Amino acid sequence: MDKNKYSKLVKEKSPNSNTVGDCVRAFLFGGGICAFGEVLFELFKLLGADEKQGRTFVSLSLIFIAALLTTLGVFDKIAKYAGAGTLVPITGFSNAVTSAAIEYKSEGFVLGVGAKMFTIAGPVIVYGVVASVLYGVIYYILTLF
Numbered sequence: 418m419d420k421n422k423y424s425k426l427v428k429e430k431s432p433n434s435n436t437v438g439d440c441v442r443a444f445l446f447g448g449g450i451c452a453f454g455e456v457l458f459e460l461f462k463l464l465g466a467d468e469k470q471g472r473t474f475v476s477l478s479l480i481f482i483a484a485l486l487t488t489l490g491v492f493d494k495i496a497k498y499a500g501a502g503t504l505v506p507i508t509g510f511s512n513a514v515t516s517a518a519i520e521y522k523s524e525g526f527v528l529g530v531g532a533k534m535f536t537i538a539g540p541v542i543v544y545g546v547v548a549s550v551l552y553g554v555i556y557y558i559l560t561l562f
Contacts, residue, residue, distance in 0.1 A: 439500050446495070446502030454479055476507060483511035488519065513537040 454475050461471040486492040492512050496503040503509060514534055521533035535542070 442498065443500045443502035446499035447505050448502075450479070450502070450505045450508055479507045480511045483508040484515040487512045487515040510538060510541065 457475045457478050458471045461474045462468070466474060483492060486495070492503070492508075496512075503512070514537070517536055517538075518530045518534045521529035523529060524533070
């Protein structure tokens with residue numbers, strides 16, 4: 418099959434996407450997750466947490482809720498509709514780790530869950546640590562002057 422026929426076939430078989438609608442949904446859902454985090458923060462402050470504790474509790478809550486929704490199979494349904502809006506870093510990361518853990522649990526805790534859980538998240542962690550070290554070194558050098 419030549420390149421033109423293949424391109425035409427792909428165009429015919431690929432569903433048309435509503436880019437504007439997809440962007441609006443992603444914006445609304447991503448913003449909704451962030452707004453929910455702010456509501457949780459205010460709730461934790463009302464319960465007596467200081468700012469640092471409140472932010473920590475919000476992070477833990479969002480990670481737990483995303484992991485729970487992933488386990489129940491709800492997160493994927495939301496993500497299908499919301500698109501990139503569910504990739505707010507903390508919920509997307511939780512979903513990635515939990516999905517891999519669930520998928521590979523049949524292979525055991527060490528070689529399945531333990532090894533495969535960070536297949537997607539591992540590179541994110543590595544590059545995040547490397548970037549933070551580089552940032553710290555640059556910041557330290559700049560503060561010397």
